Amino acid sequence: MSILTSPILEINLTNLLDNYNQLKQISRHAVAAAVVKDDAYGLHADVVVKKLYEEGGCRHFFVAHGLEGNRIRPLVPDAQIYVLQGIGEDSLEYFQNSRLIPVISSLSALAFWKAHKIEGIRPVINIETGLNRLGFREEDLKQLSEDDKNEFSLVMSHLACGDAKEHFMNQHQLDNFHFLKNKYFSRLPASLSASDGTFLGEDYQMDLVRLGAAMYGINTAPYRENQMKNVVCIKAPVLQIANLPKGDFVGYSATYRANDDRKIAIVSIGYGDGIPRSLSNVGKVFFKNDGKLSEARILGRLSMDNIICDVTEVPGLQPGDLADIVSDYYTLDDMGRDAGTISYEILSRVGKNTRYIRRYIG
Amino acid sequence: MSILTSPILEINLTNLLDNYNQLKQISRHAVAAAVVKDDAYGLHADVVVKKLYEEGGCRHFFVAHGLEGNRIRPLVPDAQIYVLQGIGEDSLEYFQNSRLIPVISSLSALAFWKAHKIEGIRPVINIETGLNRLGFREEDLKQLSEDDKNEFSLVMSHLACGDAKEHFMNQHQLDNFHFLKNKYFSRLPASLSASDGTFLGEDYQMDLVRLGAAMYGINTAPYRENQMKNVVCIKAPVLQIANLPKGDFVGYSATYRANDDRKIAIVSIGYGDGIPRSLSNVGKVFFKNDGKLSEARILGRLSMDNIICDVTEVPGLQPGDLADIVSDYYTLDDMGRDAGTISYEILSRVGKNTRYIRRYIG
Numbered sequence: 001m002s003i004l005t006s007p008i009l010e011i012n013l014t015n016l017l018d019n020y021n022q023l024k025q026i027s028r029h030a031v032a033a034a035v036v037k038d039d040a041y042g043l044h045a046d047v048v049v050k051k052l053y054e055e056g057g058c059r060h061f062f063v064a065h066g067l068e069g070n071r072i073r074p075l076v077p078d079a080q081i082y083v084l085q086g087i088g089e090d091s092l093e094y095f096q097n098s099r100l101i102p103v104i105s106s107l108s109a110l111a112f113w114k115a116h117k118i119e120g121i122r123p124v125i126n127i128e129t130g131l132n133r134l135g136f137r138e139e140d141l142k143q144l145s146e147d148d149k150n151e152f153s154l155v156m157s158h159l160a161c162g163d164a165k166e167h168f169m170n171q172h173q174l175d176n177f178h179f180l181k182n183k184y185f186s187r188l189p190a191s192l193s194a195s196d197g198t199f200l201g202e203d204y205q206m207d208l209v210r211l212g213a214a215m216y217g218i219n220t221a222p223y224r225e226n227q228m229k230n231v232v233c234i235k236a237p238v239l240q241i242a243n244l245p246k247g248d249f250v251g252y253s254a255t256y257r258a259n260d261d262r263k264i265a266i267v268s269i270g271y272g273d274g275i276p277r278s279l280s281n282v283g284k285v286f287f288k289n290d291g292k293l294s295e296a297r298i299l300g301r302l303s304m305d306n307i308i309c310d311v312t313e314v315p316g317l318q319p320g321d322l323a324d325i326v327s328d329y330y331t332l333d334d335m336g337r338d339a340g341t342i343s344y345e346i347l348s349r350v351g352k353n354t355r356y357i358r359r360y361i362g
Numbered sequence: 363m364s365i366l367t368s369p370i371l372e373i374n375l376t377n378l379l380d381n382y383n384q385l386k387q388i389s390r391h392a393v394a395a396a397v398v399k400d401d402a403y404g405l406h407a408d409v410v411v412k413k414l415y416e417e418g419g420c421r422h423f424f425v426a427h428g429l430e431g432n433r434i435r436p437l438v439p440d441a442q443i444y445v446l447q448g449i450g451e452d453s454l455e456y457f458q459n460s461r462l463i464p465v466i467s468s469l470s471a472l473a474f475w476k477a478h479k480i481e482g483i484r485p486v487i488n489i490e491t492g493l494n495r496l497g498f499r500e501e502d503l504k505q506l507s508e509d510d511k512n513e514f515s516l517v518m519s520h521l522a523c524g525d526a527k528e529h530f531m532n533q534h535q536l537d538n539f540h541f542l543k544n545k546y547f548s549r550l551p552a553s554l555s556a557s558d559g560t561f562l563g564e565d566y567q568m569d570l571v572r573l574g575a576a577m578y579g580i581n582t583a584p585y586r587e588n589q590m591k592n593v594v595c596i597k598a599p600v601l602q603i604a605n606l607p608k609g610d611f612v613g614y615s616a617t618y619r620a621n622d623d624r625k626i627a628i629v630s631i632g633y634g635d636g637i638p639r640s641l642s643n644v645g646k647v648f649f650k651n652d653g654k655l656s657e658a659r660i661l662g663r664l665s666m667d668n669i670i671c672d673v674t675e676v677p678g679l680q681p682g683d684l685a686d687i688v689s690d691y692y693t694l695d696d697m698g699r700d701a702g703t704i705s706y707e708i709l710s711r712v713g714k715n716t717r718y719i720r721r722y723i724g
Contacts, residue, residue, distance in 0.1 A: 003474040005450035006427055038634035038666055039716060064634070064667040065368055065717050085601065085630050085667060088367035088682075090719060106602040108681040112365040132612045133668055134602055134628050160616050169616055239447065240468040240496055250494045254522050254531055266496050268447050272400035272426070277707045278640070304400055304710060305426040305447060306495055319470040320450075345639045348666060352714040354401060355427050357452060 002320040004237035006357045007269040009350065011043050013051045014362030015229035019215045020056045022227070027198050027205040033060035035194065035212030037068060037084065041344070042274075042351025043216065043231070047360060049075050062210050066091025066100055073098035082124055084134075092116055103156065105134035107143060113151070122153035125185065129176035129192075130169055131160040141184050154208065155185040162196030162204075165223050170200060196220040218343045219333050232332055232347065234325040234356075236269035236285075236307070241317060244299075250308055251300025256281055264299060265311040267323045272304035274350035275325065276339035283338050285309050286324040289316045296323070326350075364682040366599035368719045369631040371712065373405050375413045376724030377591035381577045382418045384589070389560050389567040395422035397556065397574030399430060399446065403706070404636075404713025405578065405593075409722060411437050424572050428453025428462055435460035444486055447496075454478055465518065467496035469505060475513070484515035487547065491538035491554075492531055493522040503546050516570065517547040524558030524566075527585045532562060558582040580705045581695050594694055594709065596687040596718075598631035598647075598669070603679060606661075612670055613662025618643055626661060627673040629685045634666035636712035637687065638701035645700050647671050648686040651678045658685070688712075 024032040034056075040048035045063075049072045052058040059079045063069045066088075069081040080101060086109045087095050087102035094100060096118055104110050105126040113123060128135030135157060157177050161167035177192050189207035195214035197204040199221040214220045217231035244264045250256040267285060271277040280301040287294045296309035307325075311317050326332055332343035339346065386394040396418075402410035407425075411434045414420040421441045425431045428450075431443040442463060448471045449457050449464035456462060458480055466472050467488040475485060490497030497519060519539050523529035539554050551569035557576035559566040561583040576582045579593035606626045612618040629647060633639040642663040649656045658671035669687075673679050688694055694705035701708065 003448075003450040003470060004452045005447045006429065006452050067368065067717055085367045086365075088365040088599070090366045090368050106604075106681065108365060109601070128604070130611065131614070132604070132606055132610055132626065132662075133665065133670060137604055139605070160611065160614055164615070167616075169611070237450070239471070242468075242490070242494070242499055243501070244494055248494055249492065249522065249531070252493070252522055253526070254529075264494065271707045272710050274711070277703050300494075303495065304706065308495060319468065341639050344666065345633045348634050349636070349711055352716075354714075355429055 004320055004322070005239065005268055006355065007234065007236040007273050007325070008322070008359065009356035010233040010235070010359045010361060011047075011351075012229070012231050012233070012361040013047065015217065016048065016215060016231045017051055017056055017362070019217060019228045019231070020052055020058065020211060023195065023198060023209070023211045023214055027209045029202065030205040031060055031208040032058065033062055033082070033208055033210050034058050034215065035062045035210050036072065037062060037064035037212075038348050039068070039352065041212065041216050041347045042349065044351065045072050046075060053079065060208065066094035069100040070094035070098045087113060087116070101153075104152070105136065107140050110148065123151060124154040124156055125152040127155060127157050127177070127180050129157040129180070130173040131158050133158065138180060141180065144184065149184060152185065152188060154191060155181050155188045156191040159193060159197045162193065162200060163220050163222055165200065165221070170204070174203060213344055216347060217331070218347070222333075226333070230328045230331055232350070233327050234269070234350065235322040236267050236325055238265045238317065238319050238321045238323060239268050240266045240319055241311065242266070249300070251280075252303060253301060256300040262310055263312045264308050265296065265317060265323070267307045267309060268305065269307055269325055270303050270305045273353050273356065274346065275302060275307070276335070276341060276346060277302045278339045278341065279335070283335070286327065286330055287311070287314050287317060287321065288324065289314070293329070366682055366684070367601065367630055368717065369596065369598040369635050369687070370684070370721065371718035372595040372597075372721045372723060373409075373713075374591070374593050374595070374723040375409065377579065378410065378577060378593045379413055379418050379724065381579060381590045381593070382414055382420065382573060385557065385560060385571070385573045385576055389571045391564065392567040393422055393570040394420065395424055395444070395570055395572050396420050396577065397424045397572050398434065399424060399426035399574075400710050401430070401714065403574065403578050403709045404711065406713065407434050408437060413724075415441065422570065428456035431462040432456035432460045449475060449478070463515075466514070467498065469502050472510065485513060486516040486518055487514040489517060489519050489539070489542050491519040491542070492535040493520050495520065500542060503542065506546065511546060514547065514550060516553060517543050517550045518553040521555060521559045524555065524562060525582050525584055527562065527583070532566070536565060575706055578709060579693070580709070584695075588695070592690045592693055594712070595689050596631070596712065597684040598629050598687055600627045600679065600681050600683045600685060601630050601668075602628045602681055603673065604628070611662070613642075614665060615663060618662040624672055625674045626670050627658065627679060627685070629669045629671060630667065631669055631687055632665050632667045635715050635718065636708065637664060637669070638697070638703060638708060639664045640701045640703065641697070645697070648689065648692055649673070649676050649679060649683065650686065651676070651683075655691075
C-alpha cells in the first residue's frame with residue numbers, strides 16, 4: 001500500500017504558454033504584455049517569466065511593485081518592465097538598478113518622479129475612466145504642463161466590468177478613455193485592457209494588452225465557455241478512511257453532525273495550503289477510481305492541514321489515493337464559485353505555499 | 363512629501379516569546395511544545411523556531427509535514443520534532459535525515475511505519491476522541507498487538523471546541539481520552555490540548571501542550587479578553603487621494619455607488635498580500651493623525667494590489683501616509699470576524715507574501 005502525506009501542486013507551463021499565444025493571436029494588432037505581479041499570481045514569477053520570454057517572445061511585463069520588477073530583471077535583460085503601483089522612496093533603488101518603468105497615477109506621484117527621474121526611462125500615465133481606483137482624474141490632467149505630458153510613453157486605464165460583455169460600464173469607460181486621451185495625449189500609444197477587455201474586441205485592445213488572469217487559465221469571459229487551457233491542478237492524498245457513526249460531529253466547532261452512518265476520508269490539505277476555509281460544509285473534492293469519477297462533499301470546517309469529506313459512495317478508496325482538489329474538470333473558477341470568491345484570490349494564495357510537492361509541466 | 367508604495371509587515375518576536383513564556387507559565391506542569399507548522403503560520407519557521415529555541419528554551423516542536431521538519435532541523439539540532447500528518451513514501455527521507463518523530467494516526471500509517479522504522483525513534487499515537495479527523499478509532503486500537511502499543515512514546519488527541527469553554531464536547535473528549543488512554547496506553551505520557559485547551563485548565567494540559575495560535579497572538583479563549591500580546595501589524599501606504607463624485611461606482615463589477623460626493627484613498631495592499639477579499643464593502647482600515655484615530659470604510663471590491671476606502675471624514679490625510687490594516691487595536695481576530703473567517707486563516711496567508719517590507723521586532 002502506497003502512503004503519501006504531501007499535497008501536490010502541478011503547474012502546466014505548456015498550457016500557460018498556449019494561453020499566452022492564443023491571447024496574442026486574439027489581440028494581434030496590439031503588443032501582448034504579460035502581467036506577472038504577485039509572483040505571477042503565486043505561480044512563481046521566475047519560472048513564468050522565463051517561459052514567456054524564451055518561448056513566447058514576450059518583451060513587456062507588468063508587475064505591481066518595484067521589488068517584483070527587480071526580481072525578474074535578471075531573467076529578461078532587454079524587456080520593458082512596468083510597475084503598476086508606481087515609484088516611491090521605498091522602491092527607488094529597484095527602479096534605478098533594474099531600469100523599471102513606473103506607472104504614474106497621481107500628481108503627487110508625478111512630483112516624486114520629476115524629483116527622481118531616471119535617464120532614458122519614460123513612464124506610463126494611468127488615467128481614471130470609471131473604476132475609481134488609481135489614476136489621474138480630469139481635474140488632475142488639467143494641471144499638467146506640456147512638459148509634463150511629454151514625459152510619458154504610454155497612456156493606460158483599467159476596466160471595472162470587462163468580464164461582463166454587456167455591462168454599460170465598458171462602453172462608458174471606452175468613451176471616457178478616448179475623450180481624455182484625445183484631449184491630453186493624442187499622440188501616445190494606448191492601453192485600456194487586461195485579459196477581460198482583450199475578449200471585448202479590437203476597440204478595447206488598442207496598442208497594448210495586459211495579459212494576466214486568462215493566461216493563468218482563469219475564465220475572464222464567463223459569459224461563454226472558457227477558451228483557455230487549465231494551468232493549475234492540485235491533488236492531495238487520503239491519509240485515513242474511517243467510519244463516522246450516526247450522531248457524531250465532524251471538525252472544529254462541531255458544525256456538521258451525521259444523520260446516519262457515513263464513511264469519511266481525511267485528506268492531507270487545508271487552508272494552510274491556500275484552500276479557502278469558506279469551503280467548509282459546502283465544497284467538494286473528487287476521486288477517480290477505475291475511470292469512474294466520484295464526488296465527495298466536504299464535511300465540517302476545513303482545518304489548516306486537513307479536509308474531511310464524505311466518501312460513503314466512493315468505491316474502492318484506499319489510504320494513499322489522491323483526491324483531485326483542483327483539476328481540468330473542477331477548476332479554480334469552480335472552486336471560487338463554491339467558496340464565494342473568485343479564482344484569482346485562490347490562485348494567488350495557493351502557489352505561495354511551500355509545502356506542496358511542486359511539479360512544473362513543460 | 364514622502365511617497366511609499368509597499369505594504370509593511372511587522373512581526374513582533376518579543377511579544378511572541380512573551381506569549382510562549384506566559385503559556386508555559388499557565389501550563390507549568392506540562393512540556394510546552396511549539397507548533398510551527400505551515401511555516402510558523404506564515405511568519406517564517408526559521409525565525410520563529412530560532413527565537414523559541416534560543417531564548418525560550420523550547421525543545422519540542424510540532425510541524426505538519428516531514429518537509430517542514432526537515433527545514434527546521436538544522437536550527438534545533440537536539441530538539442524533538444513531531445510531524446502531525448505522519449510519515450509516508452514522499453517524506454521518508456526527511457524523517458531519516460532529520461530524525462523526525464511521526465504522529466501515527468491509522469492502522470495503515472502504522473503498517474508503513476513498521477516497514478520503515480527508524481532506529482531510536484519512537485512515534486506518537488494519535489487517537490480520535492470526537493473531532494472525527496485523523497486518529498485511531500477504538501475499533502482500530504483493538505487490533506493493536508502489545509508490541510504495537512510499545513512502539514509509542516506519547517499518546518495524543520485534539521479538541522474540536524476548546525475555544526468554547528462551556529461546550530459539552532470538551533468534557534466529552536476529555537472522558538473519551540482518559541477511557542482510551544487508560545485502556546490501551548496507561549503508561550504513556552499524554553497530550554490533548556493545543557492553545558485553546560491549555561486555557562481550560564490543568565486537566566486538559568496533561569504532560570504536553572502544543573502551543574500554536576495563542577503564541578502568535580490569536581485569542582483562542584474568545585469567551586474573555588485576549589491575554590496574549592499582539593504579534594502582527596500590517597501597514598500600507600496611501601498612493602492617492604481623490605474625489606468620488608456622487609453617482610460614481612467604485613471597483614470591480616461596480617458594487618459600490620456613491621450616494622453623495624465622497625473622498626477616497628487608494629491604499630497599496632490587496633488580496634495579493636493575503637488580505638481577505640471578503641472584506642469588500644464591509645471591512646475597514648484606520649488612520650492615525652495627530653493622535654486621533656479615524657476609521658475608513660472599504661468601498662467596493664478589494665483588488666489584488668489595492669484597497670479603496672472612504673476618507674471623507676479623515677482629517678489631514680496625505681499621499682504616502684500609512685493606513686493601519688492590522689494593529690494592536692484592530693487585530694487579526696477583528697479582521698477575521700469582519701471577513702467572515704478566523705484569524706488563523708488570515709495569518710497563514712499574510713506571512714507567505716514576498717512583497718511586504720518585512721520587519722522583525724526583537
